[in-house]
Amino acid sequence: MRALTLALVVAVSLLAAAPQALAQAADASAGKSVYEKKCALCHGENGDGKGPAADLLDPRPRDFTTGIYKIRTTAGKAPTDQDLFTVITRGMPGTFMPAWKVLAEKDRRSLVAYLKAFAPERFKETPKKQELPKEVASSGDSIKRGKEMFEAIECNKCHGTEGRADGPSRPELKDDWGHPIRPANLTKRWTFRGGATRADIAMRLANGVLGTPMPSFIDSVEKPEDIWHLANYIASLGPESPDYATLLSARAVGAPIPDDPSAELWTRIAPQNVPLVGQVIVDPRNFNPAIDMVTLRAAWNEQEIAFHLAWDDPTQSVEDKAKKTFADAVSLQFPPQLSAGPERPYFLMGDSSDAVYLLRWENGKGVVEAAANGPTKVAPLAGGEVTAKAVYANGRYRLVIKRALVSKDTARLTFRPGVFTPVAFQAWDGGAGETGTRMSLTSWYYLRLEEPQSNRRFVVPPVVAILTLVAMLLVGRVAHRRV
Amino acid sequence: MRRALGGFLALALVAGAAVFVHRPAPAGAQGGGTIEATVTYTGAPQVETLKVNKDTEQCGTEAKIEKVVVGANKGLANAVVSVAGLKGAPTAKKAEIDQHGCKFVPHVVAMTPGEIDIKNSDGILHNIHTYSTANPSINKAQPKFKKVIAEKLEKPEIIKLTCDVHSWMLGWVAVMPHPFFGVTDGSGVTKIENVPAGKQTVEVWHETLGKQTKEVEVKPGQVAKVSIEMKK
Numbered sequence: 001m002r003a004l005t006l007a008l009v010v011a012v013s014l015l016a017a018a019p020q021a022l023a024q025a026a027d028a029s030a031g032k033s034v035y036e037k038k039c040a041l042c043h044g045e046n047g048d049g050k051g052p053a054a055d056l057l058d059p060r061p062r063d064f065t066t067g068i069y070k071i072r073t074t075a076g077k078a079p080t081d082q083d084l085f086t087v088i089t090r091g092m093p094g095t096f097m098p099a100w101k102v103l104a105e106k107d108r109r110s111l112v113a114y115l116k117a118f119a120p121e122r123f124k125e126t127p128k129k130q131e132l133p134k135e136v137a138s139s140g141d142s143i144k145r146g147k148e149m150f151e152a153i154e155c156n157k158c159h160g161t162e163g164r165a166d167g168p169s170r171p172e173l174k175d176d177w178g179h180p181i182r183p184a185n186l187t188k189r190w191t192f193r194g195g196a197t198r199a200d201i202a203m204r205l206a207n208g209v210l211g212t213p214m215p216s217f218i219d220s221v222e223k224p225e226d227i228w229h230l231a232n233y234i235a236s237l238g239p240e241s242p243d244y245a246t247l248l249s250a251r252a253v254g255a256p257i258p259d260d261p262s263a264e265l266w267t268r269i270a271p272q273n274v275p276l277v278g279q280v281i282v283d284p285r286n287f288n289p290a291i292d293m294v295t296l297r298a299a300w301n302e303q304e305i306a307f308h309l310a311w312d313d314p315t316q317s318v319e320d321k322a323k324k325t326f327a328d329a330v331s332l333q334f335p336p337q338l339s340a341g342p343e344r345p346y347f348l349m350g351d352s353s354d355a356v357y358l359l360r361w362e363n364g365k366g367v368v369e370a371a372a373n374g375p376t377k378v379a380p381l382a383g384g385e386v387t388a389k390a391v392y393a394n395g396r397y398r399l400v401i402k403r404a405l406v407s408k409d410t411a412r413l414t415f416r417p418g419v420f421t422p423v424a425f426q427a428w429d430g431g432a433g434e435t436g437t438r439m440s441l442t443s444w445y446y447l448r449l450e451e452p453q454s455n456r457r458f459v460v461p462p463v464v465a466i467l468t469l470v471a472m473l474l475v476g477r478v479a480h481r482r483v
Numbered sequence: 484m485r486r487a488l489g490g491f492l493a494l495a496l497v498a499g500a501a502v503f504v505h506r507p508a509p510a511g512a513q514g515g516g517t518i519e520a521t522v523t524y525t526g527a528p529q530v531e532t533l534k535v536n537k538d539t540e541q542c543g544t545e546a547k548i549e550k551v552v553v554g555a556n557k558g559l560a561n562a563v564v565s566v567a568g569l570k571g572a573p574t575a576k577k578a579e580i581d582q583h584g585c586k587f588v589p590h591v592v593a594m595t596p597g598e599i600d601i602k603n604s605d606g607i608l609h610n611i612h613t614y615s616t617a618n619p620s621i622n623k624a625q626p627k628f629k630k631v632i633a634e635k636l637e638k639p640e641i642i643k644l645t646c647d648v649h650s651w652m653l654g655w656v657a658v659m660p661h662p663f664f665g666v667t668d669g670s671g672v673t674k675i676e677n678v679p680a681g682k683q684t685v686e687v688w689h690e691t692l693g694k695q696t697k698e699v700e701v702k703p704g705q706v707a708k709v710s711i712e713m714k715k
Contacts, residue, residue, distance in 0.1 A: 152628065154607065157608055169537065169648045172647075172650035213622070215623050215647075216623055219632065220629050
């Protein structure tokens with residue numbers, strides 16, 4: 001009798017498990033059709049990261065057959081289903097993996113089941129959640145301790161002293177597949193693959209980024225809460241989002257403009273972040289640009305206009321044929337004359353019918369004015385007066401280019417206050433082999449020189465308000481007296 | 484009646500099971516011999532030098548990547564010699580490897596499944612990054628204040644050990660299923676003790692030159708010398 005009950009219990013539990021197994025199988029086969037339509041071009045038919053587009057992409061698309069996933073919230077090697085779902089939904093910032101929110105949730109979940117089937121060995125055990133120490137809110141003291149830990153653990157070896165990914169070990173870093181890999185630029189949190197919040201950063205510190213040189217630190221910090229102090233310090237190195245500028249402005253200043261990039265005036269002007277993309281129109285093309293952003297601060301007075309540019313570059317490079325490097329360079333592009341309508345020259349440094357006017361700076365050579373009819377037809381303009389001063393420290397260039405406000409000839413633009421002036425940027429990281437058409441660039445933006453404001457706007461409205469209030473009270477008193 | 488039957492059945496089961504229980508051969512049994520293996524290589528040593536541009540105080544200005552180290556009498560160093568097919572209890576002594584002068588010392592460590600102490604006597608950041616298939620791979624940071632990290636390596640396998648901060652650093656941990664192994668020294672010699680007597684197959688593994696085997700007859704209480712030449 002007992003044996004019969006035992007047999008019955010076993011049979012029922014097996015039957016209960018079967019539908020779940022069947023459901024898993026259904027998910028994976030639904031996931032297969034989504035995968036082949038949306039994912040196989042990069043990740044390959046066999047999930048090995050060798051799709052037709054893979055050779056153009058850096059970082060390369062994930063090889064699912066090894067079961068190694070970068071972003072996990074688990075203590076072991078395998079991510080949870082939710083981890084995989086989150087990456088598919090959010091994408092991976094700073095890479096070519098887009099956010100797939102457009103796909104229905106059901107489709108994304110069945111993709112997760114299909115991906116796991118590429119490396120079934122890895123997912124046999126239930127993943128164990130990574131326990132983080134109790135969260136420590138950000139504060140001056142926490143950030144200070146985080147900085148101490150950052151230096152004691154020597155994060156600067158890969159990430160650089162200021163976190164700009166210019167550390168000495170950077171050039172040798174390779175991922176588990178032997179491909180070169182770059183450390184994260186800690187001042188650009190929005191490029192972190194796993195997310196920019198403090199909790200995301202703490203999780204990455206705790207369990208590392210699998211498949212890359214980034215190790216786990218949960219066992220390597222002095223006290224468990226140091227994970228949070230470090231996360232707070234790293235979060236203090238840059239904003240959560242770049243807040244890219246749309247309309248660029250130049251501030252009117254009354255005093256002479258300093259030419260030193262570290263001068264105090266520049267700290268009082270709000271930074272304007274401008275994103276750059278790789279030049280992919282003219283061969284040789286640049287699908288993986290090194291410089292992805294410049295920060296502009298501009299100031300002008302009645303005599304001159306000055307542009308303060310800051311951008312991150314891991315090495316200060318000059319032309320070296322043996323090492324295949326070139327001089328780092330950056331240029332500001334304007335139309336030679338302001339036109340009455342919206343027409344502007346071709347944004348890629350002009351073309352044969354319309355030239356552009358460039359303020360071009362090169363490391364080691366200084367700044368020149370030039371006229372360009374395309375990226376390969378750049379001719380310096382003689383007789384101009386433009387000066388520049390550049391400072392390079394800890395993975396960042398800061399440059400001030402100054403020029404007279406008014407120009408004397410038609411090839412050079414005259415800057416006028418209050419007018420929308422087209423402007424574009426180009427940048428070359430010589431250390432990454434960028435030169436000529438291999439550059440990062442922007443399309444046309446507008447720059448506006450702000451008219452100087454008088455202080456009357458702070459005085460007149462309050463005075464008028466007080467006078468009106470007095471008048472109101474008088475009227476009220478007179479009205480009451482009648483009664 | 485029923486109780487007696489039940490009791491007899493239980494006894495029978497235990498006895499039956501006992502027949503199949505495998506009792507490991509006691510290590511260090513009387514009647515074991517010693518194997519003295521000499522591994523040689525007639526080719527040229529392969530040692531690459533690299534300029535060091537960081538932590539020169541601890542690492543020096545030049546790093547050596549020792550792919551093939553040949554010593555006196557053409558002896559091949561850093562080869563793991565083991566006796567195939569034996570079973571034995573794990574060694575009591577804990578394995579350890581040190582990061583000293585930005586090198587893994589010793590370059591090759593052989594151990595039975597268990598714990599290994601990874602030391603950092605350099606006082607600068609290293610990270611333990613292992614590449615393995617049977618054992619879970621490890622990537623842990625070892626900053627200067629973490630002098631020892633203990634790791635469990637339970638499955639027999641040859642594991643590659645690197646540091647990402649200092650990309651030239653390379654070490655090997657050979658997890659062996661039994662305690663009958665040795666790593667050759669600078670002159671290519673290693674001794675394996677208490678090997679059960681009889682015809683044994685000696686296996687040699689080297690990181691660059693690969694694997695080779697040779698048969699040797701072990702007599703109790705005697706030293707059996709075997710010489711293996713690694714092919715190019």
